[in-house]
Amino acid sequence: MMGRVLWAPEVFNCSAPDTGNMEILAQFGTPAQQERWLRPLLEGRIRSGFSMTEPMTPGSDPTQLKTRAVRDGDAWVLDGRKWFTTGAMHASVLLVVAVSDPEAPRHRRVSLFLVPTDAPGVTILRSVPVLGHISSPGECEVEFKDVRVPAGDLLGAAGEGFAVAQARLGPGRIHHCMRAVGMADRAVEMMARRAATRTVVGGLLAEKQMIQDFIARSRIEVEAARLLVLHAAWTMDTAGKKEAWPAISMAKVLAAQTACRVLDRAIQVHGGLGVTDDVPLAAMWRYARILRLGDGADEVHKAKLAEHELRRWR
Ligand SMILES: Cc1cc2nc3c(=O)[nH]c(=O)nc-3n(C[C@H](O)[C@H](O)[C@H](O)COP(=O)(O)OP(=O)(O)OC[C@H]3O[C@@H](n4cnc5c(N)ncnc54)[C@H](O)[C@@H]3O)c2cc1C
Incomplete structure (x- = not known):
């Protein structure tokens, strides 16, 4: 039924990318992460985005991702550029996939970070027109420049981003x-x-x-x-x-x-x-x-x- 009307999934809070994000927050989130992000998502008070695909690397082969996360004291510092982050325009939080250990085996190199869209260094550059159309939540190009993410905002363990x-x-x-x-x-x-x-x-x-x-x-x-x-x-x-x-x-x-x-x-x-x-x-x-x-x-x-x-x- 949800597919018959394009805006129905948003009304009933079962639209992409929120459903997938809610699933992994429920499965891998700490109680604090769930309280901060999962509850308001479930209640339909906020939206989220999932930032994996990059303009300069093939989305079909995420082992080539270039966005980096470098540990600095009790935080990680993120640098990189993503695009096709669906819904970033209206999102409060982005789930960002970044390389946290470039020397690790291919499938253990990346981690997943919970990054508020209003964090210093996060810039939504544009909503990329798709098939001649700009959607309002946006297929967004997003820049991450020296974004400090507290160590507690890692979703899952370090190196488990792909899993x-x-x-x-x-x-x-x-x-x-x-x-x-x-x-x-x-x-x-x-x-x-x-x-x-x-x-x-x-x-x-x-x-x-x-x-x-x-x-x-x-x-x-x-x-x-x-x-x-x-x-x-x-x-x-x-x-x-x-x-x-x-x-x-x-x-x-x-x-x-x-x-x-x-x-x-x-x-x-x-x-x-x-x-x-x-x-x-x-x-x-x-x-x-x-x-x-x-x-x-x-x-x-x-x-x-x-x-x-x-x-x-x-
Ligand atoms: C509207 C839209 C919304 C999106 N939303 C999100 C989002 O919210 N978050 C996010 O992270 N990403 C998102 N994406 C990105 C999407 O997941 C990637 O576009 C997709 O994974 C392909 O990556 P790519 O565009 O880099 O193409 P490439 O990886 O460069 O691939 C190009 C083409 O190569 C061919 N190809 C690739 N691998 C093989 C193979 N093994 N064998 C044969 N042919 C192959 C396919 O035809 C493929 O289309 C979105 C994309 C679109 C179009």
């Missing part, structure tokens, strides 16, 4: 999947309603086989994606978040691609109206298209799935 971030991704992704299915479902409904009322060249669009093919194929694809997402959620509940990663990756790839395809057809059936902001299809398509990159590009998930599958048969 904590990984714990965030599964739950975050399944929420994205559910929203994608909701959007695609609404697109099928809108496509059918439009086809049933628009008369073109002597007949309703609904009577034309090409349009019927759009509608039927879209319904088949939405139901297939819905079942895969439900399966991923069930696997998370029964086997655990970690073990569920292949199911989550499969659902993430299929749900985002399905939403893109179905929304594209719905736009086509609506003609010019479909690409205007008078109907929500264009905004939903933008969201679905972005989903093929955010929280892991399709190819990253497919590479991991192929590796997993090949290991079974080699």
